[in-house]
Amino acid sequence: MKRLLVSLGSLLTVGLLLLALVIGLNLRGEEPIRQTEPPAVLDAALVERGRYLALAGNCASCHTERGGAPFAGGHGIPTPFGTVFAGNLTPDEATGLGRWSADHFWRAMRNGRSRDGRLLYPAFPYAHYTLLTREDSDALYAWLRSLPPVEQDNKPHELRFPVNTQAALAVWRALFFSPERFEPDPSRDAAWNRGAYLVRGLGHCAACHAERNVLGAPTGRFEFGGGLMPVQNWYAPSLSQADEASVADWPVEDIVALLRDGVSPRGSVLGPMAEVVFRSTQHLSEPDLAAMAAYLRSLPQQPAQEPAPAESTAAASPARAMGQRLYEQHCVQCHGEQGEGVPGAWPALAGNRTVTMASPANLVRILRHGGYLPATAGNPRPHGMPPFGHVFNDEEMAAVATYLRSAWGHQAAPVSALEVFRYR
């Protein structure tokens, strides 16, 4: 009996210690809330700076629903654990941020906690926004307060148990989140540091360009090592690998063109990156884009993947002949017999990294769903890829992809109908 009591007692003690640890880890790095009320007047210069920063952070992509009032929330973000709905950021008293102070907002951006103390889901990328300076947080806050208030209740998240509990979120945060500060690298110039701040912080590029573990936390040795975006099934390619989306050997002006116009002499953007260019990077200043380019060019590089052995490349696949026939029937008109494309209209497929990279996810998605490049000031009337989902069945699509991955000197692995199905 006494032994049982001792065991129970030590279990209880360990439990309480763990609880204290989780709570402590969740509250670390927090500053006390001193201001509890919103300011009476807004500084116009601060508002304007906040407007620009909200573009750099692409806040509208989640917080403005399609066809909805700006920043009134309601957009659902699909995750493997369910759907998280973005909140109303307008200064409405009852349903938005109307009662938030700048301190509350800073705590949300930097520590991921709401005004009422609730822990926020990391679909709100505070793991990246935590690098923001207090000045930038205050500017964003001022700009959001300047918006017309919209009365629109936040939609409750649709998450499964236990992910839908604050306790589970607290454990997740204790394991995977810690507030940080951006520390400039004194060995680099100001532009590089500005680029690092934008790419790693507000731009939250690693929210997509990094692999996640089974609990949805970013993982991997390289911060931008590439990863399959869950549910959406687009592959955000590695920014550290020459055979994926590294820009280490691109001239700065080509990187700037890609982020500003959505198209550059070396490639163009589709899918989620088209969204980023359309809503965010096309609106950024040239110095900021050049700064981001300088930082992206300097990322540590991983070696390219070993080429597959000849007998397992797409060239050896029996589906290749069917793929070539379909290519000549449906694709050659725009992309050309040598996959050369037409500059400014249709992209070259020969030497195209989207065609040859290890993950065929984007190739399959583009074949199936097509897509337009984003319409930007630099490319206001873009060309579009037709969707072929109703033309090709999975086997035919796999054959076309397989042909592309072996044509014109490509040596990538073939694509199976099963993979085509998986990435639909």
Add this chain to the structure above:
Amino acid sequence: MPGPLPFQWALVAWCFLCGTLAHAQPSIDRPDPASMAARVQACVACHGAEGRATREGYFPRIAGKPALYQYHQLLHFRDGRRRYGAMSELLQHLTDDYLREIAGHFAALDLPHPPTPSITLTPAQRERGEQLVRVGDAARGIPACASCHGQALVGIAPALPGLLGLPRDYLNAQLGAWRVGTRRAFEPDCMARIAKALDEEDISAVSGWLANQPMPASTLPEPALTQALPMDCGGVPAAEARR
């Protein structure tokens, strides 16, 4: 032996030139890459070559539909008032200006229609369909289709679409979507009110009757409204000006 005559030289030069040109031409039929036709290749994959849908299948013809109507539909798809995954995905990063230009491109096409398919309707369906199209049902608040879409049902520029030459499945789906709210137009959404007043048999009769009609000699929309619309309709300039 005299040397080649000038015309012979000209012939040689011409053959050389045309040979070069033939070589420079791609061996395939490719639109000028800078043209609008090249820019809307993504549209014609479903809506048929040059926006002229075939009569098999679901996709509506877009060639020759009034420009403002098409522009509004592109906005509706992009902004979520109409729901069709492929359309929303294609349009989501395009600007108002470009969508207006795309709409204008297809509106300006005047292409022949394929033959009308024959759909078997019961005499009762034919009668009910024609009644709703030509006269409407005043007791239930349903105006005649022809009172807005034109007596010849070819539409009225710039915002009222024609109703002929569309697949029956497409017509059924649109009226159904308006009833359940997955297709919306600008407020006041008159078609939503009409569709909600129709029952399933009405819809089947109207869609069958419309899809069965032969195409008139001219399928271009009428140039302008000549009489008041029976209801308030958002997005129709004359009707909006009247309010």
